[in-house]
Amino acid sequence: MLTLKQIYDDKAAIVAGLEKKHFADAEAIIDRVLEIDAQRKAAQQKKDNAAAEMNQLSKSIGMLMKNGQKEEAEAAKAKTAALKENIKALEDEQAAAEEAQTKILLTIPNVPYALVPEGGSAEDNLAVKVGGFKLGEKLQVLDQPSEKAFAAEGAAIALKDWPEEENPESEEAKLPHWDLAKQYNLIDFDLGVKISGAGFPVYVGQGARLQRALINFFLAEGNKAGYTEIMPPTVVNAASGYGTGQLPDKEGQMYHCEVDDLYLIPTAEVPVTNLYRDVIIDEKDLPIKNTAYTQCFRREAGSYGKDVRGLNRLHEFSKIEIVRIDTPEHSDASHKEMLAHVEGLLQKLELPYRILRLSGGDMSFTAALCYDFEVYSEAQHRWLEVSSTSNFDTYQANRLKCRYRRTEDKKVQLAHTLNGSALALPRIVAALLENNQTPEGIRIPKALQPFFGDDMIR
RNA sequence: GGAGAGAUGGCUGAGUGGUCGAAAGCACCGCACUCGAAAUGCGGCAUACGGGUAACCGUAUCGGGGGUUCGAAUCCCCCUUUCUCCGCCA
Numbered sequence: 001m002l003t004l005k006q007i008y009d010d011k012a013a014i015v016a017g018l019e020k021k022h023f024a025d026a027e028a029i030i031d032r033v034l035e036i037d038a039q040r041k042a043a044q045q046k047k048d049n050a051a052a053e054m055n056q057l058s059k060s061i062g063m064l065m066k067n068g069q070k071e072e073a074e075a076a077k078a079k080t081a082a083l084k085e086n087i088k089a090l091e092d093e094q095a096a097a098e099e100a101q102t103k104i105l106l107t108i109p110n111v112p113y114a115l116v117p118e119g120g121s122a123e124d125n126l127a128v129k130v131g132g133f134k135l136g137e138k139l140q141v142l143d144q145p146s147e148k149a150f151a152a153e154g155a156a157i158a159l160k161d162w163p164e165e166e167n168p169e170s171e172e173a174k175l176p177h178w179d180l181a182k183q184y185n186l187i188d189f190d191l192g193v194k195i196s197g198a199g200f201p202v203y204v205g206q207g208a209r210l211q212r213a214l215i216n217f218f219l220a221e222g223n224k225a226g227y228t229e230i231m232p233p234t235v236v237n238a239a240s241g242y243g244t245g246q247l248p249d250k251e252g253q254m255y256h257c258e259v260d261d262l263y264l265i266p267t268a269e270v271p272v273t274n275l276y277r278d279v280i281i282d283e284k285d286l287p288i289k290n291t292a293y294t295q296c297f298r299r300e301a302g303s304y305g306k307d308v309r310g311l312n313r314l315h316e317f318s319k320i321e322i323v324r325i326d327t328p329e330h331s332d333a334s335h336k337e338m339l340a341h342v343e344g345l346l347q348k349l350e351l352p353y354r355i356l357r358l359s360g361g362d363m364s365f366t367a368a369l370c371y372d373f374e375v376y377s378e379a380q381h382r383w384l385e386v387s388s389t390s391n392f393d394t395y396q397a398n399r400l401k402c403r404y405r406r407t408e409d410k411k412v413q414l415a416h417t418l419n420g421s422a423l424a425l426p427r428i429v430a431a432l433l434e435n436n437q438t439p440e441g442i443r444i445p446k447a448l449q450p451f452f453g454d455d456m457i458r
Numbered sequence: 459g460g461a462g463a464g465a466u467g468g469c470u471g472a473g474u475g476g477u478c479g480a481a482a483g484c485a486c487c488g489c490a491c492u493c494g495a496a497a498u499g500c501g502g503c504a505u506a507c508g509g510g511u512a513a514c515c516g517u518a519u520c521g522g523g524g525g526u527u528c529g530a531a532u533c534c535c536c537c538u539u540u541c542u543c544c545g546c547c548a
Contacts, residue, residue: 044508048517055517058529062476065528073528080528098507280468280505401506410487412505 001105001245001399003414004037017111020360022120033104040097047090054083106248110395112360113369119359123160125372126359131343132352133168133376159356167376167383168352174379174437177430178310181207184442184457186433189310199300199308199315206457210432211318213451214425215293218320218345220451222291222422225341227322230292232271235262240274243400245366255297264297268321269419273396276325280412281404287326287334291422293318311426312384319424324417325402328394331416335369335391338420342373342387345423348447351375351431354383368393375427379434384427389420433457 007014007030018026057080064073117126157163181187186207192200203211219229241247241263246254255264265271272292281288296319300308307313322341326334339355346353356372363370367390374383394414397403404415436443442457449455 041508044517048508051518052516054528059477061528066476077528084528094507403505410503 001102001395002108002111003394003398004033006111006394007033014111018108020112020116020118021109021363022361023109029104029108033101033108036097036101036104040094040101043090043094043097047087047094050083050087050090054080054087057083106242109365110368110392112363112367113391113393115357116363116369117158117357117359119158120361121359122362123158124359125159125356125362126156127159127162127354128156128357128371129343129355130353131347131355132350135163135166156357167381168378169381170378170435174434176310176379177377177433180433180437180442181310186210186457187311197315199313201311201314210429210452210457211425213448213453214428215318215320217448217451218423219291219293221341221345221348222320222322225289225337227289227291230268230272230275230290232268232275232292232294234265234271234294234297236265236270236274237262240270240277243274243277244270244396245399246270249365252301253299255299265294266298267296267319267421268292268294269323272321272323273325273402273417273419274400276402276415276417277400279402281325281402281415283327283404283407286404286415287324287330290323291320292323293320296424306380311430312380314426317424317426320422321419322422323419325397325404325415326418327404327406328413328416331391331393331418334416335389335418338389338418338422339371342389342420342422346373346375346386348445349428349432350445350447351428351435353386364388364390366390366392366395368395373423375431377427377431377434380430384431386427386431387421387423389422390418392417392419 002014011030011034015027015030018030023029057076061073061076064070064076117124119125175183178187178189181189184206185204188202188204189198191202192198195202223229235257238247238261241254246263246266250266254266256262257264271294272290275290276288295316297316298314300313300315303313311317322338324331324334324338343353343355353373353375356374358367358370358372370388370390372385373387373389374385376382377384393416396417397414400417402415402417403412405412432445433442436445440456440458444452444455444457446455
């Protein structure tokens with residue numbers, strides 16, 4: 001949720017930012033918030049004054065009682081009734097204004113950073129780097145350290161100009177992962193349908209072992225990079241849903257246990273970020289770096305077609321998330337470290353990837369700056385999103401009331417929150433199976449072999 | 459699931475209707491003493507919102523919500539949660 005201070009400080013910038021995010025009627029809605037805010041302030045002033053008067057009166061009644069001046073006390077008491085009613089009315093007025101204001105603020109998305117490309121769709125996303133393959137003459141930033149590549153703005157390509165012919169296609173024909181899953185008996189989709197429904201695959205034998213290997217590999221890499229491992233609950237209350245912004249924005253996308261009013265998490269971001277809800281952190285403890293593996297649950301209402309085939313889109317899947325809490329001054333550096341971490345994972349898995357800076361219209365509701373990582377599926381001939389790594393600036397922190405105390409002046413202020421997938425399993429598995437198939441079996445990348453316990457799925 | 463006892467500031471912990479936003483101790487910060495440190499002494503030390511250039515002032519907050527009362531940390535009701543006992547159980 002945006003802060004009122006952000007709006008008061010630079011309304012024009014906020015409105016422009018919201019328009020970049022293709023948020024309709026930005027100016028009118030912001031004006032409405034300010035209008036309600038004026039009412040809120042007026043009501044509070046009146047209420048505060050009335051309450052101050054009441055407090056004075058009550059105090060004097062106490063003194064009079066103590067001194068045995070009963071009649072004077074009774075006279076004073078008589079005056080309180082009207083005052084009390086007035087306070088109640090003003091309190092209601094203030095509460096109503098606050099509620100109306102919050103309700104609107106919750107519907108306003110975060111404001112994108114200046115770096116975010118203009119545009120309303122995925123076509124406008126900017127490919128800023130590729131790795132694991134060469135992209136002709138188009139992107140000359142290949143295989144460079146992240147820091148440098150992200151600085152090389154000139155080399156970026158909007159997806160609408162992406163040279164499809166340069167995609168890392170294989171010479172020979174490759175089977176899609178749903179065929180491979182059957183051939184090697186790795187995943188049983190039909191059994192999943194029987195016991196749960198579509199989108200709940202059953203991993204079997206080497207398929208299940210591959211899941212475990214990837215989870216352990218990702219957690220081990222996270223640990224190596226200094227992230228603290230967290231194992232949170234997979235079910236959260238509504239307050240946590242609001243804290244990270246899934247509610248009310250994505251109400252229908254989460255599984256909801258109505259009897260207990262609990263939600264199945266769509267990502268570990270929710271419980272792990274909410275660890276810091278209503279917390280004031282010492283600046284010296286920042287940045288906080290956590291990683292967590294959880295199962296993730298998404299209803300994915302409205303998805304269809306090739307997007308949901310095989311492992312491409314599931315209702316339940318495994319994901320390792322990295323979450324950071326940081327100062328405003330350092331959050332950008334944190335974000336870059338996270339990007340480098342995710343990139344490193346893809347390199348170790350020897351997958352061809354591209355990194356996209358999402359356009360204003362394609363970013364999530366809560367993000368200020370977001371990069372997607374996609375890997376190329378040689379059998380499906382398409383790019384699959386495997387990570388989304390974002391900086392939320394103070395947007396989540398404001399809802400969470402996640403603040404930190406600055407060392408220098410002891411001031412309390414909102415922290416920045418960041419998170420990213422590192423990584424989500426299903427599409428990684430799809431690409432691994434499809435890209436590494438050989439006549440002898442499916443090759444396991446070197447880095448993963450110690451975790452899988454073999455160099456090949458046979 | 460049943461019964462009982464709790465939930466107070468960063469921590470410990472006093473407070474059972476009237477200057478209680480809250481004693482005291484610890485922790486922390488500043489100053490004094492000291493060559494320096496320890497010890498000691500003095501002072502400071504919550505958050506949000508509103509007003510004010512500011513000093514500062516007002517309001518709210520003692521797990522959360524509602525109620526009684528002129529006045530609630532204190533009394534009543536509901537919820538959450540912790541502990542103890544019983545039941546059930548991986």
